[in-house]
Amino acid sequence: MSLFVMKFGGSSVGSAERIMRVAERIIEKKEEGHQCVVVVSAMGDTTDELIDLSRQLSDQPPAREMDMLLTTGEQMSISLLSIALHAKGHEAVSYTGWQAGMTTDATHAKAKITDIQPQRVLDSLEAGKIVVVAGFQGISKDGEITTLGRGGSDTTAVAIAAAIKADACEIYTDVDGVYSTDPRIVKVARKLVEISYDEMLELANLGAAVLHPRAVEYAKHYQVPLVVRSSFTYNEGTLVKEDAVMEQGIAVRGIAYDKNVARISLIGVPDQPGVLAKVFGSLAEQSIDVDIIVQSGITSEKTNFSFTVSLTDLEKALAVVASIKDAVPYDEVSSETNLVKVSIVGAGMVSNPGVAAKMFDVISQQGISIKMVSTSEIKCSCVIDQEKLTEVILALHSAYGLDTNQTAFVGGPKDRR
Amino acid sequence: MSLFVMKFGGSSVGSAERIMRVAERIIEKKEEGHQCVVVVSAMGDTTDELIDLSRQLSDQPPAREMDMLLTTGEQMSISLLSIALHAKGHEAVSYTGWQAGMTTDATHAKAKITDIQPQRVLDSLEAGKIVVVAGFQGISKDGEITTLGRGGSDTTAVAIAAAIKADACEIYTDVDGVYSTDPRIVKVARKLVEISYDEMLELANLGAAVLHPRAVEYAKHYQVPLVVRSSFTYNEGTLVKEDAVMEQGIAVRGIAYDKNVARISLIGVPDQPGVLAKVFGSLAEQSIDVDIIVQSGITSEKTNFSFTVSLTDLEKALAVVASIKDAVPYDEVSSETNLVKVSIVGAGMVSNPGVAAKMFDVISQQGISIKMVSTSEIKCSCVIDQEKLTEVILALHSAYGLDTNQTAFVGGPKDRR
Numbered sequence: 001m002s003l004f005v006m007k008f009g010g011s012s013v014g015s016a017e018r019i020m021r022v023a024e025r026i027i028e029k030k031e032e033g034h035q036c037v038v039v040v041s042a043m044g045d046t047t048d049e050l051i052d053l054s055r056q057l058s059d060q061p062p063a064r065e066m067d068m069l070l071t072t073g074e075q076m077s078i079s080l081l082s083i084a085l086h087a088k089g090h091e092a093v094s095y096t097g098w099q100a101g102m103t104t105d106a107t108h109a110k111a112k113i114t115d116i117q118p119q120r121v122l123d124s125l126e127a128g129k130i131v132v133v134a135g136f137q138g139i140s141k142d143g144e145i146t147t148l149g150r151g152g153s154d155t156t157a158v159a160i161a162a163a164i165k166a167d168a169c170e171i172y173t174d175v176d177g178v179y180s181t182d183p184r185i186v187k188v189a190r191k192l193v194e195i196s197y198d199e200m201l202e203l204a205n206l207g208a209a210v211l212h213p214r215a216v217e218y219a220k221h222y223q224v225p226l227v228v229r230s231s232f233t234y235n236e237g238t239l240v241k242e243d244a245v246m247e248q249g250i251a252v253r254g255i256a257y258d259k260n261v262a263r264i265s266l267i268g269v270p271d272q273p274g275v276l277a278k279v280f281g282s283l284a285e286q287s288i289d290v291d292i293i294v295q296s297g298i299t300s301e302k303t304n305f306s307f308t309v310s311l312t313d314l315e316k317a318l319a320v321v322a323s324i325k326d327a328v329p330y331d332e333v334s335s336e337t338n339l340v341k342v343s344i345v346g347a348g349m350v351s352n353p354g355v356a357a358k359m360f361d362v363i364s365q366q367g368i369s370i371k372m373v374s375t376s377e378i379k380c381s382c383v384i385d386q387e388k389l390t391e392v393i394l395a396l397h398s399a400y401g402l403d404t405n406q407t408a409f410v411g412g413p414k415d416r417r
Numbered sequence: 418m419s420l421f422v423m424k425f426g427g428s429s430v431g432s433a434e435r436i437m438r439v440a441e442r443i444i445e446k447k448e449e450g451h452q453c454v455v456v457v458s459a460m461g462d463t464t465d466e467l468i469d470l471s472r473q474l475s476d477q478p479p480a481r482e483m484d485m486l487l488t489t490g491e492q493m494s495i496s497l498l499s500i501a502l503h504a505k506g507h508e509a510v511s512y513t514g515w516q517a518g519m520t521t522d523a524t525h526a527k528a529k530i531t532d533i534q535p536q537r538v539l540d541s542l543e544a545g546k547i548v549v550v551a552g553f554q555g556i557s558k559d560g561e562i563t564t565l566g567r568g569g570s571d572t573t574a575v576a577i578a579a580a581i582k583a584d585a586c587e588i589y590t591d592v593d594g595v596y597s598t599d600p601r602i603v604k605v606a607r608k609l610v611e612i613s614y615d616e617m618l619e620l621a622n623l624g625a626a627v628l629h630p631r632a633v634e635y636a637k638h639y640q641v642p643l644v645v646r647s648s649f650t651y652n653e654g655t656l657v658k659e660d661a662v663m664e665q666g667i668a669v670r671g672i673a674y675d676k677n678v679a680r681i682s683l684i685g686v687p688d689q690p691g692v693l694a695k696v697f698g699s700l701a702e703q704s705i706d707v708d709i710i711v712q713s714g715i716t717s718e719k720t721n722f723s724f725t726v727s728l729t730d731l732e733k734a735l736a737v738v739a740s741i742k743d744a745v746p747y748d749e750v751s752s753e754t755n756l757v758k759v760s761i762v763g764a765g766m767v768s769n770p771g772v773a774a775k776m777f778d779v780i781s782q783q784g785i786s787i788k789m790v791s792t793s794e795i796k797c798s799c800v801i802d803q804e805k806l807t808e809v810i811l812a813l814h815s816a817y818g819l820d821t822n823q824t825a826f827v828g829g830p831k832d833r834r
Binding site: 016050054057058061062064065068071072076079083087093096099120143 | 475479482486488504513
């Protein structure tokens with residue numbers, strides 16, 4: 001008997017019919033002799049509908065009240081799923097975030113979990129019940145209802161799995177695993193059998209939407225084995241764990257891309273101490289995340305530098321840059337959009353020095369210019385024109401031996417491990 | 418400065434626009450210098466929609482999970498109303514039942530309030546905020562979410578008013594007060610300026626839907642002055658209190674009717690000890706409420722008796738009667754539907770012995786036969802054919818001097834007090 005946390009997203013419980021299907025899926029697991037804690041998100045479009053309703057009342061609803069509003073979405077799903085499980089003859093009990101002991105800090109809309117006291121969950125498991133827990137929500141120590149922000153239900157699932165020492169946390173979603181890259185672009189993208197936490201974290205941060213980075217971080221911290229798999233099929237999913245085995249001869253695990261990127265360049269900035277700190281300090285004060293930063297000297301007195309921000313932050317960032325012109329008297333500022341950041345990720349890169357060089361080579365062979373570069377031990381990112389995305393991804397995927405028709409993949413999933 | 422509890426029902430908060438209007442209403446009260454605790458029900462059809470959703474999953478959803486599901490309705494309303502109040506520049510804070518300290522027993526779907534610890538409500542009032550509390554819901558001492566059953570939001574409002582020692586509890590609804598009888602039947606029905614708890618309790622029990630009997634009982638127990646008034650107009654409402662002044666020369670406060678009534682008659686029942694106990698004990702075991710009971714002897718050995726049950730319980734009651742034929746060997750059983758129970762209610766009846774007699778007189782003058790009668794100190798009920806309802810109500814209303822064009826009502830509301 002194993003103890004599983006199973007997390008189902010909003011589209012998996014988007015209608016009565018789908019809730020019934022999810023119930024069946026859970027019952028199969030239970031009838032295999034396992035204990036099940038299920039974490040669910042709000043049904044389909046519920047959250048968006050609630051947000052719409054609030055917007056009819058206010059442009060700036062208080063975060064506390066939005067948390068009060070949005071947490072009803074998961075409370076509906078947990079009760080409906082429990083009702084479905086009962087209808088199919090299984091004892092089930094639903095718990096809201098606070099009932100499940102999910103304590104968070106008091107930062108509404110993006111609270112962080114500070115403690116979990118899962119006694120009720122454990123008692124109900126002990127009593128043979130299926131436990132259904134509301135994702136995304138918690139309670140502050142002052143008894144305020146909070147939400148965990150984006151990706152919150154994944155985080156809830158992982159956190160509960162850690163707290164109750166589950167054997168695995170299964171994330172059921174509308175794709176059947178983590179792919180080497182976006183299968184909508186690369187038809188021969190491969191589903192990964194395994195991936196390490198670090199690699200998954202990079203992929204998630206770099207644009208792969210299948211798991212939220214916070215959930216992966218949490219899983220890594222508590223060493224919770226994660227499985228990403230489909231709600232709709234029985235295909236084997238992808239296992240996320242500490243030391244994922246690399247397929248032979250392959251240094252790159254996956255290729256991610258992110259279109260939410262814009263470049264700002266400051267030309268002719270006085271080469272003085274504190275200038276960079278002033279620029280990026282001012283951006284940070286406005287909660288603008290800066291990603292890649294590239295500096296290049298032109299004369300001994302002046303320098304140029306470029307940096308990327310989210311496309312959605314561009315206007316705000318340009319306003320900040322304009323506002324500090326007195327303190328940082330640059331000659332010129334320019335910005336560029338229609339960009340994409342393409343990243344290769346793989347734990348093997350650290351021991352294979354040629355991996356990043358190959359990326360530059362492949363891209364330049366396509367006659368495409370690389371605008372910015374950023375590297376870490378397990379990833380390399382290049383910013384290029386968005387219109388070149390498809391050809392670059394296809395070329396990289398093939399060059400790193402990731403296409404499913406390439407020889408590295410002869411054999412079934414087990415052979416590949 | 419007074420402290421008010423204001424309760425708004427589901428139709429008053431049925432849309433964003435209506436929520437805005439309710440917010441304005443509350444702000445007016447606040448700007449008059451009062452403190453406000455607002456209790457709201459779920460928006461319009463939300464509860465019915467949630468019930469529908471659950472029925473798609475199960476014919477018999479567990480009561481615990483239904484409570485979990487249905488309480489989301491009020492949680493939505495409280496957050497949306499608080500957002501609206503904020504949008505209009507007023508500090509407001511919403512509390513679920515458990516946050517407001519509404520402790521109940523563990524009887525899901527019809528929990529009883531056992532204790533209220535309104536510290537958070539009081540603290541927020543102290544801080545100058547408008548407090549918005551979810552009606553209908555509470556928490557058991559084991560941390561289970563419960564609902565109070567029908568009329569629950571009225572009960573929440575009265576209970577909180579009692580706990581925080583509010584000066585009054587105002588029930589805002591879609592009618593502008595308590596009427597002497599149903600204004601849809603009697604165009605000259607009068608809105609009552611005052612009514613006593615006992616009278617209101619009888620009227621509510623006898624079919625007047627404007628307030629739930631439990632809320633009235635609670636108000637009486639804690640001596641909370643209740644005001645029933647319109648959400649949509651500024652008309653003066655009806656004050657429910659201990660000693661309501663009676664208009665001069667009028668012994669009856671109001672006339673109620675209830676069509677949810679059916680009669681069962683047992684003919685030729687052995688006149689032995691224990692027979693009645695057997696019949697009504699068996700009905701009680703099946704949770705069937707019996708209202709009026711009339712017994713009449715025919716011979717020395719056998720007796721007949723009739724009793725009324727809710728129309729909705731008729732089939733179930735007949736089955737119970739059939740099942741006890743061995744223990745109670747009656748000759749015959751019959752049942753009758755298309756009935757209505759008409760009741761006059763008034764604290765003045767106790768000191769005016771002719772009031773009930775007048776009722777029988779008025780009805781018989783219409784050539785209508787009275788099938789059953791039941792009286793108490795402050796009410797008299799007659800069961801008649803449903804098709805005679807309108808003419809009987811009109812005749813009684815006029816006979817007791819209740820029509821607004823009758824002389825007892827010359828003068829404005831203040832003169833009538």
